[in-house]
Amino acid sequence: MTxxxxxxIDRRSFLELxxxxxxxxxxxxxxxxxxxxxxxxxxxxxxAYLRIGEDGRVTVFSGKIEMGQGVMTSLAQMIAEExxxxxxxxxxxxxxxxxxxxxxxxxxxxxxxxxxxxxxTAGAEARAALLGLAAxxxxxxxxxxxxxxxxxSVKGDPSRKVTFGQLAKGQTIVxxxxxxxxxxxxxxxxxxxxxxxxxxxRDKVTGAAKYAADVRLPGMLYARILRPPAHGAAxxxxxxxxxxxxPGVRVVNQDGLVAVLxxxxxxxxxxxxxxxxxWSTPPPGADADGIFQELLAKAPPPEAGDHKGDVSTxxxxxxxxxxxxxxxxxxxxxxxxxxxxxxxxxGKATIWASTQTPxxxxxxxxxxxxxxxxxxxxxxxxxxxGFGGKSAGRQADEAAQLARIVGRPVQVAWTRAEEFFYDTxxxxxxxxxxxGLDAAGRVTxxxxxxxxxxxxxxxxxxxxxxxxxxxxxxxxxGDGGPHRFGVGAWRGPGANMNIxxxxxxxxxxxxxxxxxPVEFRRRNIKDxxxxxxxxxxxxxxxxxAAAGPSRRGWGVACGADAGAYTVLMAQVKVDKATGAVNVExxxxxxxxxxxxxxxxxxxxxxxxxxxxxxxxxxxxxxFSGGRILDENFDTYELPRFSWLPRIETTLVPNDDLAPQGGxxxxxxxxxxxxxxxxxxATGVRVTRLPIARARLRAALAG
Numbered sequence: 001m002t003x004x005x006x007x008x009i010d011r012r013s014f015l016e017l018x019x020x021x022x023x024x025x026x027x028x029x030x031x032x033x034x035x036x037x038x039x040x041x042x043x044x045x046x047x048a049y050l051r052i053g054e055d056g057r058v059t060v061f062s063g064k065i066e067m068g069q070g071v072m073t074s075l076a077q078m079i080a081e082e083x084x085x086x087x088x089x090x091x092x093x094x095x096x097x098x099x100x101x102x103x104x105x106x107x108x109x110x111x112x113x114x115x116x117x118x119x120x121t122a123g124a125e126a127r128a129a130l131l132g133l134a135a136x137x138x139x140x141x142x143x144x145x146x147x148x149x150x151x152x153s154v155k156g157d158p159s160r161k162v163t164f165g166q167l168a169k170g171q172t173i174v175x176x177x178x179x180x181x182x183x184x185x186x187x188x189x190x191x192x193x194x195x196x197x198x199x200x201x202r203d204k205v206t207g208a209a210k211y212a213a214d215v216r217l218p219g220m221l222y223a224r225i226l227r228p229p230a231h232g233a234a235x236x237x238x239x240x241x242x243x244x245x246x247p248g249v250r251v252v253n254q255d256g257l258v259a260v261l262x263x264x265x266x267x268x269x270x271x272x273x274x275x276x277x278x279w280s281t282p283p284p285g286a287d288a289d290g291i292f293q294e295l296l297a298k299a300p301p302p303e304a305g306d307h308k309g310d311v312s313t314x315x316x317x318x319x320x321x322x323x324x325x326x327x328x329x330x331x332x333x334x335x336x337x338x339x340x341x342x343x344x345x346x347g348k349a350t351i352w353a354s355t356q357t358p359x360x361x362x363x364x365x366x367x368x369x370x371x372x373x374x375x376x377x378x379x380x381x382x383x384x385x386g387f388g389g390k391s392a393g394r395q396a397d398e399a400a401q402l403a404r405i406v407g408r409p410v411q412v413a414w415t416r417a418e419e420f421f422y423d424t425x426x427x428x429x430x431x432x433x434x435x436g437l438d439a440a441g442r443v444t445x446x447x448x449x450x451x452x453x454x455x456x457x458x459x460x461x462x463x464x465x466x467x468x469x470x471x472x473x474x475x476x477x478g479d480g481g482p483h484r485f486g487v488g489a490w491r492g493p494g495a496n497m498n499i500x501x502x503x504x505x506x507x508x509x510x511x512x513x514x515x516x517p518v519e520f521r522r523r524n525i526k527d528x529x530x531x532x533x534x535x536x537x538x539x540x541x542x543x544x545a546a547a548g549p550s551r552r553g554w555g556v557a558c559g560a561d562a563g564a565y566t567v568l569m570a571q572v573k574v575d576k577a578t579g580a581v582n583v584e585x586x587x588x589x590x591x592x593x594x595x596x597x598x599x600x601x602x603x604x605x606x607x608x609x610x611x612x613x614x615x616x617x618x619x620x621x622x623f624s625g626g627r628i629l630d631e632n633f634d635t636y637e638l639p640r641f642s643w644l645p646r647i648e649t650t651l652v653p654n655d656d657l658a659p660q661g662g663x664x665x666x667x668x669x670x671x672x673x674x675x676x677x678x679x680x681a682t683g684v685r686v687t688r689l690p691i692a693r694a695r696l697r698a699a700l701a702g
Contacts, residue, residue: 060079062092230626252405315436387489445466452482522534571645
């Protein structure tokens with residue numbers, strides 16, 4: 001995927017934009033000056049900076065956004081730690097393309113592990129700059145200075161002191177971080193490694209938090225847009241005459257965009273219903289059950305992945321295991337539908353958007369409007385859930401187009417039906433595995449083919465001498481692909497399917513060999529880190545060895561994602577009469593390196609388990625060809641509070657490893673751990689997600 005280039009800005013303009021104070025720039029690659037080429041992968045350019053104001057407060061600017069994952073707090077903890085400041089001295093500015101350095105977006109559990117080190121480096125360099133200035137001001141060597149809560153004093157003489165604000169007043173000192181700064185160690189931490197109150201917590205609990213649909217401007221109009229009945233349908237004719245006769249209604253019919261606008265959103269909705277539209281009929285296509293054959297028929301040539309040894313010859317002494325696994329399309333179903341407000345004044349466009357990608361959104365809108373990117377500003381308020389689904393931003397493009405046409409601020413807020421129609425779904429995917437097992441219970445051969453889920457999560461941490469991995473297509477949609485509607489990133493994209501298939505297959509081999517599934521994994525893992533996480537999970541769960549199916553309803557699954565190692569164990573009960581699966585308990589052991597905020601990390605695990613229950617037990621898009629049949633939550637079933645198991649999280653200490661991702665690692669083994677527990681309870685091996693009641697009931701009856 002090609003990443004957009006940042007808007008060009010020279011150093012003088014950049015500093016004028018920031019104002020006074022001490023400015024620290026983090027240079028992680030080529031210079032940010034005009035004319036310099038930027039690499040397309042984060043982080044390679046000017047990615048993080050902070051300002052120490054004249055009042056001593058620190059403002060942190062980041063292109064990352066807050067969508068409930070807690071990075072507003074954890075990033076503030078990082079900079080507060082390096083500067084020796086209390087958390088309340090930090091102000092965060094996120095996702096504002098006019099105030100923040102370029103960033104490719106917030107996804108992939110990369111904020112803490114990729115942006116975090118840059119931010120900590122900025123803090124460490126700022127600390128060094130402040131100590132140098134204080135040494136000059138106080139006439140004392142740096143090694144005699146003490147830094148505490150924004151005050152630098154001389155050791156043994158606390159009356160000789162100076163504050164951050166006093167040092168910054170009237171100065172703009174630029175320090176560029178071009179080499180590794182000295183970071184504080186875990187033993188020195190006073191802010192990191194703790195769980196303060198979230199910086200966004202009070203606003204969200206009290207309802208004061210503002211989202212894109214909450215923003216209001218004088219004279220703004222609400223837009224409702226004519227939508228096709230199915231993907232692939234084309235508009236033949238639209239009779240807007242009746243809508244135009246409604247008081248206060250403005251109708252737009254331009255460049256394929258048909259919309260009605262009004263100062264009252266309900267009036268706009270009513271006017272939309274008065275448009276008489278004729279659409280072409282899209283060609284028929286498969287439904288949720290027939291889609292897999294259609295996708296296989298359209299599969300592109302494979303891309304080769306891991307390859308070692310020879311998988312073509314399986315010794316006669318080895319047992320052969322062959323299975324195909326399937327998973328349907330899954331919606332993001334975020335609490336907040338896509339929304340955007342656009343205003344164009346004096347040659348400058350400003351868009352408030354619910355988006356995970358402010359800078360790519362800015363660049364895309366600039367092209368839509370025919371403007372220079374520097375004249376387009378995207379501001380990202382709080383985002384009410386993304387999970388990859390708000391990487392795309394069609395609603396922002398539409399709001400910008402309409403604002404240009406009507407010359408007034410325009411808000412586009414999707415209905416739930418529009419949210420389902422234009423979602424970029426987690427794609428339907430298929431995995432085929434052929435494996436071999438020797439008499440000692442060790443995996444000897446692993447031939448793996450994955451269709452439309454990509455490589456993420458398919459990597460083996462098991463010790464297998466003969467391996468071949470082939471990937472057909474990706475989870476990324478693109479143009480002209482085999483899917484009839486948009487697909488894209490969905491929390492741990494591709495890994496949910498790959499780990500479901502791999503860990504289900506490992507479990508099937510363990511059962512075939514008559515070996516306890518935890519012991520089977522021990523025999524085939526040499527990675528000491530994964531073994532430590534596995535042992536921690538088994539100890540916490542109270543696992544006792546038994547070959548499956550033991551009828552206890554216990555399951556285990558291992559996963560590695562976003563730099564973190566995770567092992568889940570589950571206990572389930574299955575109602576054989578109805579096919580309903582009740583997940584009673586989930587134990588998660590997770591090594592995510594140095595933990596910045598333990599409560600935040602635990603919340604991410606709990607959120608992953610809860611959301612994971614959806615794609616495992618109920619969530620599957622209903623469609624027919626390009627027609628989306630799910631329009632709301634009356635038919636698309638999300639996890640309910642009554643489904644939630646007891647969740648026990650153990651964060652495995654590993655302070656020698658830099659912080660790793662925490663938003664996705666615990667969701668990706670959920671399919672396998674529940675499916676394996678269902679097998680242990682019933683003896684029925686689940687090979688398709690979700691584990692729908694009707695499917696499981698039929699399998700149990702068969």
